[in-house]
Amino acid sequence: MKIIPVIDLKNGVVVHARQGIREQYQPISTALCQSSDIYQVIKAFLGIYYFDTFYIADLNAITGQGDHEDLISDVLAYFPHILFWIDKGYQCYKKHPGNYLPVLGSECYSDETLSELDAFDKRFILSLDYSAFEALGSKKLFLNQDYWPDTIIIMTLNRVGSHQGPDLDKLSGFCRQYPHKNFIAAGGVRDVNDLRALKQVGIQQALIASALHTEAIRREDIEDL
Numbered sequence: 001m002k003i004i005p006v007i008d009l010k011n012g013v014v015v016h017a018r019q020g021i022r023e024q025y026q027p028i029s030t031a032l033c034q035s036s037d038i039y040q041v042i043k044a045f046l047g048i049y050y051f052d053t054f055y056i057a058d059l060n061a062i063t064g065q066g067d068h069e070d071l072i073s074d075v076l077a078y079f080p081h082i083l084f085w086i087d088k089g090y091q092c093y094k095k096h097p098g099n100y101l102p103v104l105g106s107e108c109y110s111d112e113t114l115s116e117l118d119a120f121d122k123r124f125i126l127s128l129d130y131s132a133f134e135a136l137g138s139k140k141l142f143l144n145q146d147y148w149p150d151t152i153i154i155m156t157l158n159r160v161g162s163h164q165g166p167d168l169d170k171l172s173g174f175c176r177q178y179p180h181k182n183f184i185a186a187g188g189v190r191d192v193n194d195l196r197a198l199k200q201v202g203i204q205q206a207l208i209a210s211a212l213h214t215e216a217i218r219r220e221d222i223e224d225l
Contacts, residue, residue: 001195001225002053003217004085004184005045006209007038009068010059014041017057017160017209025059030213038075042082048212049222053083055103055207061088062108076100085125093119105129105155106137114138114147122149127186130170132158151182153207159188163210166194168201175202192221199225 008017008025013036015025027036033044045051056075061067067088076084076097086096087103090113096102104117105127117124126149129136136157141147154174156167166188174183185198186207195217198206211217 001199001203001222002205003049003051003195003212003222004053004055004205004207005042005051005212006055006057006186006207007041008057008059008209009038009071012068012071014038015059016213028213031215032213038071039078042075042079045212049219051082053085055085055087057103058086058088062105064089073097087127092116101125103127103153106135106141109138109141111138111140114140117147124149125151125153125184127153127155129155129157130167145178148181151184153184153186156187160186163190164188165190166198166206168197171198171203172201189217191216192225195221195225 008015010025013027015036016028017025028041029036033041035041042054045054056072058068058072072086076099080099083099083101085101085103087105089105090108091102091104101124102120103125104120107129109117128142135142154171156170159167166185171183171185182205183203184205184207185203189195189206189208189211191211195206208217
């Protein structure tokens, strides 16, 4: 099981994401890290374990309220040996540093803009985004595997930061239907028991923030898995 720490950026600081209600996210201050400075948060995560991959969501860019392009560029330069998956909403293809991998979320694409994914030549992470009740964004993207890279996040936004547990039914369904793809759990992971349950349904990677900040998942748990 590979754990990928999540950092949500809003208005220059790291915030606590909860159930996809982005306008209510507040700067983070936790048992793991009292600072909401992105450098301090990354270093705190690295104090738990030497993670080689991080996920950064630029919430300002995702919601069309500016972006953190300069800050993210500085972070990538400061941590050159870490791979950063960058979710900033709608993205056009362009060259980036070697440790930048774009995350393209379904919520930011429509059926009309879907053909723009061709320019990435599948060199991206796809995020299939769900609210509590429905798939978000382009419906064709959920149905047409031709657009899918090998690695796909199943993002259940209403479970993010909610301590509800991962959506095992949805995740196991994807693993059964598309056994040749690598699916990543996002949203709801509470502790090591949830990670074990994910492994049982075929998930080998998970995006996690809250359970690391609360120290519900520790170094020994990660090493055991």
